[in-house]
Amino acid sequence: MIKIILLLFIAFQSSFVFAKQITWIAIDFAPYYILADDLEGQGRDELLIKLIQQQMPDYTFNYKVFPASRAIHELSNFNNQYCMISLYKTVERQRHIAFSEEYSTIGLSTSAALRKDVAQSLGITNSAIDLEKLVTEHGLTVGVAANRSFGHEIDALLAGLPSKQVLVRPGRDTLESLTIMLLKKRVDVILGYPSEHHYHKLHVDKQDELTQVRLSIASQITAGYAGCNNNAIGKEQIAAISEALKQAHKNEQFRLAMSRWLPEQFQPQLASIFKN
Incomplete structure (x- = not known):
């Protein structure tokens, strides 16, 4: 009996720890993540995660770097505990990934x-x-x-x-x-x-x-979403992230992050999105 109680306590503690910390997947894909440059840390998605953290002071944020081609595989594994931003919602991905209700990134299309x-x-x-x-x-x-x-x-x-x-x-x-x-x-x-x-x-x-x-086939505007592993803790985390995003969208720093690496000739198009 004591052994069972101890195991349940450990399981509870483990869930509590994971629930209050988020490990973000960072990828080797500039200009979203700049991992080895004079501008390291100034990637668009890195700036956004910092803005999200301001809205989630009770959470500890960590990072795990993967090749871009492996990120979705890691995020789709039920046994992992990761989150990521700027993801397309597809039917296949929604089977394995818990997505935010709020968009995480918005910008010009492909x-x-x-x-x-x-x-x-x-x-x-x-x-x-x-x-x-x-x-x-x-x-x-x-x-x-x-x-x-x-x-x-x-x-x-x-x-x-x-x-x-x-x-x-x-x-x-x-x-x-x-x-x-x-x-x-x-x-x-x-x-x-x-x-x-x-x-x-x-x-x-x-x-x-x-x-x-x-591209003529693409709409002018595209939105990405945050996603976490589709398990109990991941669903809790994505719900909190979605609330944080709702607040982050009101911040001028969000607009600056979205336009950080956009070419000058495209800036007016993005600016028009935020005016609407």
Whole structure:
């Protein structure tokens, strides 16, 4: 009997400890997390987590770094105890991940980076492009990071393209690797978001060879959500995080964090979101 009581006490204590601390998944994916740079800690999602912590003073926040391609796997494991922000809600993910009711991040939708010479040869200017047409009619190869969702429409489009013309990049620093491959003409188009392309252009495109354009299939605005492992503690944590996000959205620092790495030409579009 004493042994049973002791085990129950330990289990209770363990649950209490986990309930009051959150281990955030951080990924090697600038500019959301900047892990090794002069601007370390100034990633968009890092700034947002700091803002969330201001609304959750009773919680201790920790971090665990994973390759971006492994983050969803870890977050989908029922036996883990992690949380993460800026996630697309998909039907498949909702089976394994407890998502926040409130959005965690908001910004401009998926864009395509490509070389300026390719854009010029195809007559691409600043207007949105038809990605399917570029791949099927012009034979371009598109590069994407492994295990990443861009929302139902774009995910479905990518799944329907010829597999030999879609390069899926696993491992660490995937978008930086894809950007370098783009410069070396190993791929023709890479998908990401405006702030991502802007950050990597600043770091690796020394000759100003790259540009980015919107996708015609994508809506102008996209929202990401927070998620935790879908177990009892994870559900408690995500409920608290959702309440914290509701308060964080009212803070001017939230707006500054969302626009931290957005290229200047896209700033007015994001500003219009917050005015509405």
